[in-house]
Amino acid sequence: MGPRADTIRERIISAADQLFYEKGYEQTSFADIAQAVNISRGNFYYHFKTKDDILDAVIDARLAKTSQLLQAWETEATTPAERIRRFIHILIANGGKIQRYGCPVGTLCTELAKLDHVSKDEANKLFILFRRWLSQQFTLLGREADADDLAMHLLARSQGVATLATAFQDEKFLNQEVKQLDDWLDQVVSSTKQPAASVIEN
Amino acid sequence: MGPRADTIRERIISAADQLFYEKGYEQTSFADIAQAVNISRGNFYYHFKTKDDILDAVIDARLAKTSQLLQAWETEATTPAERIRRFIHILIANGGKIQRYGCPVGTLCTELAKLDHVSKDEANKLFILFRRWLSQQFTLLGREADADDLAMHLLARSQGVATLATAFQDEKFLNQEVKQLDDWLDQVVSSTKQPAASVIEN
DNA sequence: TTCGTTTTAGGACAATTGTCCTAATTATTT
DNA sequence: AAATAATTAGGACAATTGTCCTAAAACGAA
Numbered sequence: 083m084g085p086r087a088d089t090i091r092e093r094i095i096s097a098a099d100q101l102f103y104e105k106g107y108e109q110t111s112f113a114d115i116a117q118a119v120n121i122s123r124g125n126f127y128y129h130f131k132t133k134d135d136i137l138d139a140v141i142d143a144r145l146a147k148t149s150q151l152l153q154a155w156e157t158e159a160t161t162p163a164e165r166i167r168r169f170i171h172i173l174i175a176n177g178g179k180i181q182r183y184g185c186p187v188g189t190l191c192t193e194l195a196k197l198d199h200v201s202k203d204e205a206n207k208l209f210i211l212f213r214r215w216l217s218q219q220f221t222l223l224g225r226e227a228d229a230d231d232l233a234m235h236l237l238a239r240s241q242g243v244a245t246l247a248t249a250f251q252d253e254k255f256l257n258q259e260v261k262q263l264d265d266w267l268d269q270v271v272s273s274t275k276q277p278a279a280s281v282i283e284n
Numbered sequence: 285m286g287p288r289a290d291t292i293r294e295r296i297i298s299a300a301d302q303l304f305y306e307k308g309y310e311q312t313s314f315a316d317i318a319q320a321v322n323i324s325r326g327n328f329y330y331h332f333k334t335k336d337d338i339l340d341a342v343i344d345a346r347l348a349k350t351s352q353l354l355q356a357w358e359t360e361a362t363t364p365a366e367r368i369r370r371f372i373h374i375l376i377a378n379g380g381k382i383q384r385y386g387c388p389v390g391t392l393c394t395e396l397a398k399l400d401h402v403s404k405d406e407a408n409k410l411f412i413l414f415r416r417w418l419s420q421q422f423t424l425l426g427r428e429a430d431a432d433d434l435a436m437h438l439l440a441r442s443q444g445v446a447t448l449a450t451a452f453q454d455e456k457f458l459n460q461e462v463k464q465l466d467d468w469l470d471q472v473v474s475s476t477k478q479p480a481a482s483v484i485e486n
Numbered sequence: 487t488t489c490g491t492t493t494t495a496g497g498a499c500a501a502t503t504g505t506c507c508t509a510a511t512t513a514t515t516t
Numbered sequence: 517a518a519a520t521a522a523t524t525a526g527g528a529c530a531a532t533t534g535t536c537c538t539a540a541a542a543c544g545a546a
Binding site for chain 4: 292323324325326327330331
């Protein structure tokens with residue numbers, strides 16, 4: 083495959099990734115991507131046969147990047163609560179882009195669902211990735227019983243905040259909701275008897 | 285305006301409304317709408333000059349329909365808490381469609397935001413309509429201080445549930461989250477001193 | 487250099503897009 | 517019945533879409 087770090091193929095994927103996010107998948111044309119990468123539209127076919135192929139490559143890239151991010155959080159943050167908080171705070175870290183373009187995961191999945199696109203399940207894997215990871219963190223927190231429910235709940239809350247932040251472009255609201263999520267997490271932590279790590283009995 | 289109940293104009297708006305919801309605005313063509321209404325593509329121009337004109341008409345129709353719905357809730361439900369609960373439960377009432385196409389308000393606003401469409405502010409009025417109405421109900425509940433925050437919070441929660449319900453097609457999750465919203469509302473009510481409405485005793 | 491492979495640019499292709507015009511057909515009024 | 521207005525169908529229009537072909541250029545190995 084591509085050992086070199088900056089192959090044309092990777093530059094195409096990177097440009098498509100950004101454009102799909104900012105303009106949406108259907109609204110982004112071959113011409114748009116070609117222009118962004120500075121290659122001719124004809125040459126495009128050499129690297130990707132169809133537009134769907136690009137989409138799949140972009141989703142794969144996002145999956146890899148997300149996987150990497152989650153892994154980094156695991157090494158950077160020592161406690162599961164801290165890790166979950168990292169997730170919550172991407173709402174602020176990416177606040178500017180979210181206010182302009184929404185959540186990259188949610189908006190893509192919603193668009194593909196409406197199109198009934200063949201790759202919609204592939205895109206949903208991005209959600210699944212976060213879901214599994216969050217679920218795992220809640221389990222480590224000692225909430226194995228409802229870890230997945232908590233993960234889904236947090237995912238939903240984040241999605242909702244992102245959607246309204248896009249519509250209203252309201253940074254105060256965004257910060258407010260993040261604070262509430264922080265409080266919610268604190269409550270989950272404090273209402274849990276004992277972290278499961280290194281604990282013998284439940 | 286149109287006194288007759290089933291003019292071609294209204295049938296166009298109705299068909300466009302549905303198609304915009306199911307396929308998205310950009311992904312819906314003149315041909316799609318013309319076929320749904322069973323008129324020729326050429327004739328279309330007589331009723332609407334541009335596609336943007338249809339969008340504006342659809343948004344206006346949705347605003348009117350939403351306004352009517354909220355007003356109906358006000359007469360059907362006597363207490364503000366009951367009215368807010370009506371809002372929460374559209375997630376279940378429209379559950380099937382939401383799982384397939386997402387929330388009609390959220391998905392339209394997000395799409396228009398990404399397109400940076402001229403009518404995006406017009407579409408956002410749908411959100412504003414709900415926001416104001418919910419805020420008013422929370423005020424009646426006796427929460428004038430944070431009524432708007434509560435309204436935004438509830439809006440966000442609903443949007444998030446809708447987005448994940450679309451991605452995961454999970455009815456159990458949807459019902460679960462609605463129950464949590466119900467509980468949340470109960471808590472808001474019980475933590476409030478006195479309803480402001482003309483009630484003598486609670 | 488010469489050969490063979492990789493990569494490129496340019497354009498053809500049919501289909502579809504939103505928009506717009508015109509001639510014919512209805513419907514309404516006189 | 518005649519005249520006027522409202523509504524329609526059909527198609528033209530240029531632009532853009534995703535896809536695909538081919539000939540030239542760039543490259544690397546011999």
